[in-house]
Amino acid sequence: MQASAVTERREESHxxxxxxxxxxxxxxxxxxxLVAMRPFKPGPDVQILLxxxxxxxxxxxxxxxFQLYSYIEEGRERRASVRELAESAYPRIAAATQHILDFNEKYERVDYDNDLANLDDDLSRxxxxxxxxxxxxxxxxxxxxQERS
Incomplete structure (x- = not known):
């Protein structure tokens, strides 16, 4: 690979x-x-920020x-150290992603009458x-x- 192509690829990655x-x-x-708004009370300010x-x-x-994991999943990363670390971390990241999606589903459409009693605990978790x-x-x-050695 030519030096300019390597430089361009590296700049795109960065x-x-x-x-x-x-x-x-x-x-x-x-x-x-959002955390600064504690204690949470139903209302438009909390709703909009949430x-x-x-x-x-x-x-x-x-x-x-899309910026990190898909690059590795697609096999575009050739360094074994990066692939190995990503593979070991991926199950934790996938579990975190699911928790994020669950949180979003629970709170993305909060309304004025919604009970926000669990929001503080959910945000802490x-x-x-x-x-x-x-x-x-x-x-x-x-x-x-890291630069390749």
Missing amino acids: SKLRALLESRTETLSLLNE QEYCESLVDYTASAH LGEILASRIQDEDQIIELFT
Whole structure:
């Protein structure tokens, strides 16, 4: 492969990772805004922010899949260390994804009359799951962005 093709491929990979990290940052920022609204009371402010957070959360989850994992799943990553780490982390990431989708399904259409009594606990659990997922992603990204020896 010519040096320019390698450089172009690497730049494309880094661009995708930046998009993933931007999506993650937006999601975490919205989570912080939402948590700052505790104690949660039904109303338009919580409803609007919760819906925005759910959208961002799903976008981040999709971005992670399309910007990182699909690249590895498609066999485009040739470094064994990256593939092995991704394969070991993937079951945890898949479980986290399912939890994210369950959270989204539960809260994406919250209405004024909805009981938000469980939102605080659900957000705490989701935060723990996201922290674990982010650790796995960061390890993969770190290996992914290392220069080949």
